[in-house]
Amino acid sequence: MTIRIRIRIKHVVAATLGLVAAASVLAQSTIKIGEINSYKAQPAFLEPYRHGWEMALEEINAAGGVLGKKLEVISRDDNGNPGDSVRVAEELATREQVTLMFGGFLSNTGLALTDYAKQRKIFFLAAEPLTDKIVWQNGNKYTYRLRPSTYMLVAMLVDEAAKLKKKRWALVYPNYEYGQSAVATFKKLMKERQPDIEFVAEQAPPLGKIDAGSVTQALADAKPDAIFNALFGADLGKFVRDGNTRGLFEGREVASLLTGEPEYLDPLKAEAPANWIVTGYPWYAIETPEHKKFVEAYRKKFNTYPRNGSLVGYAALMSIAAGLKKAGSTDTEKLAAAFSGLKLDTPVGPITYRTQDNQSTLGAYVGRTAVKDGKGVMSNFIYVDGATVQLPDAEVKKLRPAN
Structure with missing residues (x-):
């Protein structure tokens, strides 16, 4: 080997070692967080959600980060598919070597990531999935959930629906875990409040594939006094428009999950339903100083108003920062323990991550x-x-497996 070739090899080796060292320094100077969601499948909610956690990330890092390190979020799309959720989670854990994960939108992808967290022993904050199973039947010590669960949201509506004293109810919901659980909970809680209630019609179209004409006609034919609706997104829009055309809602009360969220209400514009009882997020009329500050900062950064997804994304990353600070470490076991009973402030008020089931006490507007x-x-x-x-703690204990 000539002296010139040897010199070149030494330079290449030195440069390579320098790059490895630089990468190692970068990795040590940041806390890498994996984020998984269905951005392509559910853009109405998830684009604002992304903006929410991006704003939180900027605020956290501008304040010096956490534990002396900046946070780094590495995001992946799961195409709304549970199999893809697990695949990208494994990629984030092995290739990107993230410390923890957050995200999820649909109930089925959220459950897949909940199981992955348990098997892989990695911390996962379910930001959005609503299924009760995430914190009850399928719960584990590595998984926490931010958003109110299906049970919680339905219970909020039932408090108002029961006051109507309507006997004959029709039900419409997307035919997957969230919709099925919502209807089961609504039936149970309404029966407890009003034993003589009757459920006279039930329509469960596949998610994203509603035949609005046949659904609204079937509900109208049953002549209900009131309707419970759990449809959202494009399905909700089609249902509302066809129901308006056919007069389905005239003279009938409607109790509707999620419909008051800007993501789903705004696209309807003047066709939006009137006088429905809904859960939602009236960002334009919340007057607390904390919320006004959030709205002002969001508008300044993105030149638009926040949606419910914005609030969820922001509170999710702020929760992670608070959990890391309390744990004093990125260790999975310490982080999971720190989240139990974790308290923090959000733009809509203080929340606690319950020790009973890892569910946060974030509420909603009705x-x-x-x-x-x-x-x-x-x-x-x-x-x-x-x-x-x-639920009472004794019932939660029966539903939730021992960690």
Whole structure:
């Protein structure tokens, strides 16, 4: 080997070692967090959600990060598919070597990631999936959930629906875990409040594939006094428009999950339903200083108003930062223990991650829909603290497996 070749090899080796060292320093200077969601499949909710955690990330890092390190979020799309959720989770854990994960939107992808966290022993914060199984039947010590569960949201609606004293109810919901659980809980809680209630029709179209004409006609034929709806997204829009055309909602009360969220109400514009009882997020009328500060910062950064997804994304990453600070470490076991009973402030008030089931006490707003200036809004709303709509601890203990 000539002296010139030897010199070149030494330079290459030195450069390679320098790059490895630089990468190692970068890795040590950041806390790598994996984020998994269905951005392509559910953009209405998840684009604002991404903006929410991006704003939180900027605020956290501008304040010096956590444990002396900046946070780094590495995001992946799961195409709304549980198999893809697990595949990208494994990629994040092995190739990217993330310390923990958060995200999830649909109930089935959330359950897949919950099981992955248990098997892989990696911390996972389920930001959005609503299924009760995440914190009850399929719960584990490595998985926590931010958003109110299906049970909690239904319980909020039932408090208002029971006051209507309507006997004949029709039900419409997407035919997968979230919709099935929502209806089962609504039936159970309404029966407890009103034993003579009757459920006269039930329509369960596949998620994203509603035949609105046949669904609305079937509900109308049953002549219900009131309707419970758990449809959302594009399915909700089709249902509302066809129901308006056929007069399905005239003279009938409707109790509807999620419909007051801007993601689903805004696209309907002047076609938005009037006087429905809904859960939602009336960002335009929440007057607390904390929320006004959040809205102002969000508008300044993104030149638009926040949606419910924005709030969830922001609170999710702020929860992770608070958990890391409390743990004083990125160790999975210490982080999971730190989240138990973790308290923090959000733009809509303080929350706690319950020790009983790893569910946060984040609440939601319940009110009536109205049309104002050509668009749907929530009126006469109240904030329902998530701590007030929980099962008794003894029942939670029966549902949740021992860790």
